[in-house]
Amino acid sequence: MLSKRAFLSGAVASGVVVASGVKAQTQTVTPTQGLPNLAAGATPISVAERQARIARLQEQMQRQKIAGLLIEGGTSLTYFTGLRWGRSERVTAALIPARGEVVIVTPYFEESRTRETLEVPAEVRTWNEDESPYALIAGALKDRGAANGTLAVEGTTRYFIIDGLKQQGAFEVVSGEALVAVCRRIKSPAELALMQTANDITLAALRHVHANIKVGMASRDIAALMNDATRALGGAPEFALTLLNEASAYPHGTKTPQTVCEGSVILMDCGCALLDYESDITRTWVYGEATARQRKVWDTVRRGQEIVLETAKVGVPVAKLDAAVRAFYDKEGWGPGFTLPGLSHRAGHGIGMDGHEAPYLVGNDPTPLEAGMCFSDEPGLYIPGEFGVRLEDCWYMTPTGPKLFSPLARSLEDPI
Structure with a gap:
């Protein structure tokens, strides 16, 4: 099982440098001294x-x-x-x-x-x-x-x-x-508790970063701030993919340096490990005033996340969750299928000790949903040459429906 951290590390090693690895000017960042250790009460697997x-x-x-x-x-x-x-x-x-x-x-x-x-x-x-x-x-x-x-x-x-x-x-x-x-693939209460805390840490770190973005910051600066906050909150940083401006149109970034300016799209895909268990949360927002097009795409992706969760019921094949959101995107003029502009990757993946685990929310995976399975929910939309929007939250299946580890983003202005 290949983790997102391993994939991104491999991309850098092979010469494909994602935006979070680009050299940047030095920035003064807000200290993380006051952040609480959210992992203090975490209980290891017995x-x-x-x-x-x-x-x-x-x-x-x-x-x-x-x-x-x-x-x-x-x-x-x-x-x-x-x-x-x-x-x-x-x-x-x-x-x-x-x-x-x-x-x-x-x-x-x-x-x-x-x-x-x-x-x-x-x-x-x-x-x-x-x-x-x-x-x-x-x-x-x-x-x-x-x-x-x-x-x-x-x-x-x-x-x-x-x-x-x-x-x-x-x-x-x-x-x-x-x-x-x-x-x-079926997580125990102890595993779910560790994943909940890991997600709490990542969400709190993203909230800290969101409040401290400044004009001129580059991807590297923002990723460093995210990793520092994650450590202060008690997690071990796994990845802090930070895509700015046009780089957000490519799910894992580009080699072109980008910095924050008025109207920048900021996409952060971040995760940490806690006692062997992973989190994975993505937020996209605009620094300053958003355009009508940016707002429309953001709202569409946010609705796409809801459709994935609304389709999730015990016994339903996981492929249907991906199919449901693609049908919605097709009606909205995206795609069809994996075609760009649109959703070029699966709607989600299993998660637990590995950042990416089976089953996968994709059309060729017939695995029926069972209580205790855990997934990401990330039906992004990408417009090459312009920008992309990805919102991602992890959830687990219960007998009565899905339950989120992190609440869905509230709005483009208040995404954390």
């Missing part, structure tokens, strides 16, 4: 909840006759074990067998760090630099009573690991994406 996740996964594997699931570093590893681990050529992974205790496979010199961060009961098996981690995984599976059969691997697992497992010749290797999705 060991008991992680163990319940493992038990649910094992029940699925037993029903489907799958011997085990292998998960390398990433959010799914954290989801089940609490282990926070980056990826390198050296394999660290969790083997969750259909029956029995979890096994963590890691390099010998990483054993202490692994045990220090692990949050569930597990056996730790180590391999030296001249040994095969894949043989160690095969041996662990055999010791759990499954010398052969089917081994699932988490959906983002890199191919060299899959290839190494296949060369053991003891089991069939298949995708475990569906196994993990069944667990992760």
